[in-house]
Structure formats: structure tokens, C-alpha cells
Amino acid sequence: MAHSDMPPTRHWEFSVDIEQIGWLTIDVKDSSVNVLSREVIAELETVMTHIEALAKGGEIVGVVLQSGKPGFVAGADITEFDTMSDPAVLPEALARTHKVFQRIEDIAVPFVVGIGGFCVGGGLELALACHYRIAVDDDATKIGFPEVNLGIFPGFGGTGRSIRQAGPIDAMQLMLTGKILRAREAKAFNLVDKLVRHADQLRWEGRKAVLDKKASEPAPFTKRAMAFGPVRGRIAEKMREETGKKVRKDHYPAPYALIDLFEKYGDDPRAMMTHEADGFVPLMASPTAQNLRRVFFLSESLKKLGIKGKDKPKFTRVHVVGAGVMGGDIAAWCAYRGMLVTLQDMDMERINPALERAKKLFKKRLKTKQAVDAAMARLEPDVEGRGIARCDVLIEAVVEKLEVKQEIFTKAEPIMKPGAIMATNTSSIELERIAETLQNPGRLIGLHFFNPVAQLPLVEVIRSQLNDEQAIRLGASFVLAIGKSPVVVKSAPGFLVNRALMPYMLEAIDRVEKGESPEQLDAAAVAFGMPMGPIELMDMVGLDVGAFVARELGQKVAQDSQFAKLIAAGKLGRKTGQGFYKWEDGKAQKQKPPAHGNLPGLGRDLVQPLVDTAEVIVAEGVVESADMADIGMILGTGFAPFLGGPLKARQDGRA
Missing domain, CATH: 1.10.1040.50 (N-(1-d-carboxylethyl)-l-norvaline Dehydrogenase; domain 2)
Structure with a gap:
């Protein structure tokens, strides 16, 4: 049969089953996630030539696109962005991707996609080019356009296609904010057509969709009408006004460029896709986009500070001493992240306000009463300090008094598990002074959180002269386990931030x-x-x-x-x-x-x-380097990410 004639590809697999359904699998080699590099797109062109020939010859009745990894596609390959930002290279690369996505959309047989895990940026643009979208309805499925966080907007046809599917208001909101949706929300936006409960149902539902010749319907006319005539100009103005409350045009030009594109072509999705490159190309080479890419890579590099592989530690129980604003909020955050937390203070009167604040956080962040109740059950008041002996991590967050801190650790040391982390949240006292009374002073590290804990992503992992590498990496692993970003800082007054x-x-x-x-x-x-x-x-x-x-x-x-x-x-x-x-x-x-x-x-x-x-x-x-100082100040203070941090800004003559 002709379908065995496809040239070999590294990142795509294709086979035809007995029902003449083509199964196309993306599984990018040497990468933990699927990304759309230039090589991956070039291979997709080869694959599509083959699929088109089979469709024309009546040898396939349709295609199901799926992922060979737990996630679908995490967007374009950001490591290529610096070379791609060259205006001599970028337009051709964009045109090439547009063309191959259009071939998917134009093929005469059903082209269905199964989505689980990440489907963001270029991944969502690829999915929107398919005829019908099926997604797993669980917490792992994340759908959206985060490009604005990198100083750009969707560039593979996602602007027009998302407006066609979701209508102009919802689609523009999604692109302007970078908000990531759950599968159920994406279905409400008409970006997904069908939900399944488990990833192993994607294949069966994909098969059914092909055999039933399923095709997604665009947004209803009432929604799309918001982009027609003079209404569009008024909506664009409103969008500029709302965007202006959050960011300035001279700092973050991307959302404004997207609104300009919408104002010109928002009533015609195809024209919007055609003209994407007009706004996209200058943005990609802008200082803002270059600095935001740098910030992205620096943030990603922090993930390497933890312990990986078979030695990766498990953190189940956390004990926090001190139920004030800082200690209470650290305890609440750890419980929100799924850990069992014991919170200690002198009496319940001091612990109760922390529990009330925790409940507010859980109600705001968790969707159901069941999830809020479960989080509250994980956060246990512990006046006697019984949790110390069982915990994997002990965090002290009491007043900045040396003697009080020393007493807490001196009492805790003999009863703690051997491999457990012993950490202080001090904001200014050197660790060496706190550790003076300990049998093993090298065990004490600093984990310095920032207020408000739930919002600020940075935790300074403080290294004293007494710590070994393992203690610090263990601390960094814990910070990553609770969804925060660790920056390693030497114990010195005030640390970094x-x-x-x-x-x-x-x-x-x-x-x-x-x-x-x-x-x-x-x-x-x-x-x-x-x-x-x-x-x-x-x-x-x-x-x-x-x-x-x-x-x-x-x-x-x-x-x-x-x-x-x-x-x-x-x-x-x-x-x-x-x-x-x-x-x-x-x-x-x-x-x-x-x-x-x-x-x-x-x-x-x-x-x-x-x-x-x-x-x-x-x-x-x-800190180890100017890079670490920059990312620490961005994550700990919000210092202008578009400038790349204080030292990058000085280097560029902008601070």
C-alpha cells in the first residue's frame, strides 16, 4: 500500500489501521515536552504531503493527531527565538508554518486532535487548525496563549482561528492576558468540542469522531458580530483602556500591537491570520521580547537547582513554628500545594487568625467546597509541637530575635528525623549566629519567603558557611515542590532582595x-x-x-x-x-x-x-552571578521584567 512510502521522520510517527484511519503521533526526540521547532515543522510538511496523497487516493478516511508524551504541545521552540527574531529569517519561517497548518485545515478528510496536558501557544494554534478537538477533563490539561508573557502574540494563525472559534471578546481576552484555561473552560469558549475523563479514552473518541465525520462549529453569529462595523473600533478602544490599567505601551508593546491588528482585520479571521506577521515580526526583535525571553530562561534554570532523578526527595509533612502573617501564610501555601502541615504557636488564639486567612486563600484558589475542606484538613493546629518529630521540613517564622530562634532549633534538633530540613525564615539575621547552639550547625539553612506568600514566586535559599551542597539542593528541591522559585544566596545581612x-x-x-x-x-x-x-x-x-x-x-x-x-x-x-x-x-x-x-x-x-x-x-x-541577582530581583520585587532585571538594565543603559 502507498502509505508505507512516507520518508522516515524523527519527530512524527504515522500509521494506518484496518479501518483506514491514519494515526499521526508527535513525539519530539531529545525533549521532555513536544515543541514546534523548525525541524519539527519541516517534517510536518513531509508528513502532510504523504497524508494528502493517501486522502486523495481514498486510502484513508481521516486522521487522528495525538501526542506520544503526557502533554500535547508546549508551543514553539523558545530556544530558537533569538535566531528566529532576525527579520530576514522570521517572515519566511512564519509563512511556512502558516502554510502547513492551512493544509491541515483544508484537507478533505476529517482531521481530529486529542489533547491532554499542555496545549499552549503554538500547540493550541496547531490544534485550532484541526477540524475537531477532544480534550481530557482533568487538572493536567492546560489550554491557552501565553505568548504575551514573552513579549509577542500568537503567530501561527492563532489570532484569526481563535476569534473564529471563540468570538472576538473571549479570544482577544485570552491572547491579551495569557490566561491558561482548564479543559472545561476551553470547551465553554468553543476551543474544544468534546471532553473525556481519561487520556486513554482519547483514542476511542478520536476514532469515533473520524468515522462520524465530526467538524467543529465556529462561534455563533451573535458572538462574531462584536467584530463587525463600528462596534469593533469601540471594543478595541475599551481593550486599550483595560490593557493600559495593567501595562504601559512603551514597556509592553505586544498587547497594543494585537489590538491594532484586531481593529484593522478583526471582522475577517483569514485577513487577521494573513497580517499577523506585520505586528509579530517587529515585536519578536524588540528589547522587551529579548529581555522577557532571558527572564524565561533564567526562571527555567532555577528548576535545575533541585535534586533530580531517583534521589529526588519526597516532601509530605511540613511543620511551621510561628503563626503570624508570614508563618501562617507559609503553612497555608504548603497545605494548598498538597502537603500535610502542622502549625505551632503559643496558643490557639494566635493560630486561629492564620487558619481564617488560609481558608480565604483556599476559597479563592480552589474551585470546590470539597477541595477547600480537604486543604483545611491538611492544615492542623499544633500548640504542643508534636509535628516536629514527623516532619520532612521544619520552618521557623517567629519574631526576629536571635535567642527565640536559637531556642526553637535547639529543642527541635534532637527529635527531628535525620534527613529532614531545618530552616529559618529570618529576613536579616545571619544563619551562623542562629546555628551557634546546634549540635550539627551545618543542618540549618534559610528559606526566606516574601510577603504576600501566595503571590510572590521567590524564595531565597540561604547558605551559611557551614552548609554543604546537599543541604542547599535539598532546600531548593522543597521550594520547587511547593511551586516556588529558589535563588541561592549567601548568609549576609539582608541577603539579596x-x-x-x-x-x-x-x-x-x-x-x-x-x-x-x-x-x-x-x-x-x-x-x-x-x-x-x-x-x-x-x-x-x-x-x-x-x-x-x-x-x-x-x-x-x-x-x-x-x-x-x-x-x-x-x-x-x-x-x-x-x-x-x-x-x-x-x-x-x-x-x-x-x-x-x-x-x-x-x-x-x-x-x-x-x-x-x-x-x-x-x-x-x-549571589553567584548578575543573572541570579536579576532573576531574584524580578521574582522577589517585580523589578521591571521587560528591562531584564536591574543589572541588565544598567548594562543596556536603561537604569
Whole structure:
């Protein structure tokens, strides 16, 4: 039969069964996930030539596309993006992918795809070119367009095809936000046609869909009508307005370029696909996209800090000492991530507020009452500290007093399991001082979380002079197990993030003391690219905490300053409802800032102390490299990702 004539391919397998259904499997070699590299796309062209010949000769009744890995396709191959961003190379590569996806869409026999696991970016664009989509309805299935996080938008026809399937409002929201959907949500958006409960049902349902000649219906006319006539211009304007609340065009041009494309061609999906490259090509080579790619690779490199393979540790039980905001939220996060957590403090009165906050987190993050109840059951109050003997990880998060911390670890050491992690969440005290009273001082590491724990991805893994490599890698493994990003930092006052932040915040406060407007300074920092300004940040952290860390770092807080007076009056920021700002419903109440001729320039001046200090931290070897300082500051403070971090920004002359 002719179907044995297909040239050999590395990444695709194709066979025809007795019912004349073609089974096409993507299984990218030497990669843990399927990605659409140029080689993979070139091979797909070969495969499609073969499939088209079989369809024309009546030798197949349809095709089912499936994955040979647990996930479907995790998008284009980002490792190729730097070479691909060349405007001399990119248009041809995009046109080639568009063409082969169009051949899938145009083939005369049913072309069905089975989706499980990741189906994002270019993977979703490939799926949308197929005639009918079946997805596994479980937590592992993730469907969406995260391209905006890399400073671009979908470039393989996904703009027009998603608008055709989901309608302009839903499709644009998906592309503009980078939101990832579960299978059920994707079906509600009409991006998926059928759900199955288990991955092993995909093959059977794929077969049925081919034999029944199933084809996906586009979005109903009522939805698509939102892209017609003058309505489209008004919707585009509204989208610009909403996007402007989150990001500035000069920082993140991609969403604005996508809205421009939609405004011109949104009523014609084919025209939108044809003109994708007009906006996509310049974005790919932009400094924003280059820096966001760098941030992506640096974030991925942090995953290698943990212990892999057969020695990969399992973390089941966590014991947290200290049920204050920090300890309580660390405990809640670990329970949310599926671990059994015991939370210790002096009495239930201190533990109860932490349990209430945990319940709020679970209700916000988990979809069902059953899941919330299960998470609450994993979080157990433990006044007596019975959990210490059973835990895999002990985290101390009590007040910043050396003697209190020493006492906790001295009592815990004899009863802890031999391989368990012993960690402190101290923000400023050197580990060597805390470990002085221990039999095995090399066992104590630092795991420094940031507030709010649920939102900030960074955990500084603090290495003392007494730790060996294994203790640090074990700590990094735990951080990864709870879905956070570890950056290894030497034990030195303030570590990385607090040490770099403090001079920046204190300098801004000094400007307020001299009469400058706090609102104007905060607006300037945001105009530069920070997620919030330094005065609002100090209020968020707590003025008392800020002053304590400042003293630990040897910085003065003058007694007669407004800063000291606010602390003396108990006006500590957000937690007391008043600091430099008045706080209502968790929001700072700000006056309109006075006008300023160059807010981004003022913002750049404001962040100078942060950039200077980050440079010193690297020179002192507190972190391994400028790369680690950059990713640590981005993940720990939200420092302008589009600039690539403080030291990359300085290198580029932008800070």
C-alpha cells in the first residue's frame, strides 16, 4: 500500500489501521515536552504531503493527531527565538508554518486532535487548525496563549482561528492576558468540542469522531458580530483602556500591537491570520521580547537547582513554628500545594487568625467546597509541637530575635528525623549566629519567603558557611515542590532582595522628608517599570519591619523624622490602616500627584540605589552571578521584567 512510502521522520510517527484511519503521533526526540521547532515543522510538511496523497487516493478516511508524551504541545521552540527574531529569517519561517497548518485545515478528510496536558501557544494554534478537538477533563490539561508573557502574540494563525472559534471578546481576552484555561473552560469558549475523563479514552473518541465525520462549529453569529462595523473600533478602544490599567505601551508593546491588528482585520479571521506577521515580526526583535525571553530562561534554570532523578526527595509533612502573617501564610501555601502541615504557636488564639486567612486563600484558589475542606484538613493546629518529630521540613517564622530562634532549633534538633530540613525564615539575621547552639550547625539553612506568600514566586535559599551542597539542593528541591522559585544566596545581612530594596525605599522616604510628594515618587517608579512605588511598598511591608531591617543593615532612621514619628504613633502602614498613606479595603488612598515633566526619568533616578546595591551584592559574591541577582530581583520585587532585571538594565543603559 502507498502509505508505507512516507520518508522516515524523527519527530512524527504515522500509521494506518484496518479501518483506514491514519494515526499521526508527535513525539519530539531529545525533549521532555513536544515543541514546534523548525525541524519539527519541516517534517510536518513531509508528513502532510504523504497524508494528502493517501486522502486523495481514498486510502484513508481521516486522521487522528495525538501526542506520544503526557502533554500535547508546549508551543514553539523558545530556544530558537533569538535566531528566529532576525527579520530576514522570521517572515519566511512564519509563512511556512502558516502554510502547513492551512493544509491541515483544508484537507478533505476529517482531521481530529486529542489533547491532554499542555496545549499552549503554538500547540493550541496547531490544534485550532484541526477540524475537531477532544480534550481530557482533568487538572493536567492546560489550554491557552501565553505568548504575551514573552513579549509577542500568537503567530501561527492563532489570532484569526481563535476569534473564529471563540468570538472576538473571549479570544482577544485570552491572547491579551495569557490566561491558561482548564479543559472545561476551553470547551465553554468553543476551543474544544468534546471532553473525556481519561487520556486513554482519547483514542476511542478520536476514532469515533473520524468515522462520524465530526467538524467543529465556529462561534455563533451573535458572538462574531462584536467584530463587525463600528462596534469593533469601540471594543478595541475599551481593550486599550483595560490593557493600559495593567501595562504601559512603551514597556509592553505586544498587547497594543494585537489590538491594532484586531481593529484593522478583526471582522475577517483569514485577513487577521494573513497580517499577523506585520505586528509579530517587529515585536519578536524588540528589547522587551529579548529581555522577557532571558527572564524565561533564567526562571527555567532555577528548576535545575533541585535534586533530580531517583534521589529526588519526597516532601509530605511540613511543620511551621510561628503563626503570624508570614508563618501562617507559609503553612497555608504548603497545605494548598498538597502537603500535610502542622502549625505551632503559643496558643490557639494566635493560630486561629492564620487558619481564617488560609481558608480565604483556599476559597479563592480552589474551585470546590470539597477541595477547600480537604486543604483545611491538611492544615492542623499544633500548640504542643508534636509535628516536629514527623516532619520532612521544619520552618521557623517567629519574631526576629536571635535567642527565640536559637531556642526553637535547639529543642527541635534532637527529635527531628535525620534527613529532614531545618530552616529559618529570618529576613536579616545571619544563619551562623542562629546555628551557634546546634549540635550539627551545618543542618540549618534559610528559606526566606516574601510577603504576600501566595503571590510572590521567590524564595531565597540561604547558605551559611557551614552548609554543604546537599543541604542547599535539598532546600531548593522543597521550594520547587511547593511551586516556588529558589535563588541561592549567601548568609549576609539582608541577603539579596531586602538588602537591595532598603536603600531604594529609604532614599525615597528621605525625599518625602524633604517635601517631595509620595504620590509623585510612587507614580515615577511605576512609570519606570516597577509594580508599585517605594512609599506604597514601605507601607505594605510595615514601617516597623522596614525600620528593623534598616537597622540590621546599618542604615540610620533619624529620631525626629516623619518615618520614626509614624512608627512611634503606631501608624505602621497597611496593617494598621495608616502609614505614609491612609489605607481602606487594602488600598492606599492617594492624592493626585503634582505634574512632572519626565516621570520615567525621575523613576530611573529613584531606582539607582537599588541598582548600585545589586552590583555590590554580586561583587561580594552574595549571589553567584548578575543573572541570579536579576532573576531574584524580578521574582522577589517585580523589578521591571521587560528591562531584564536591574543589572541588565544598567548594562543596556536603561537604569
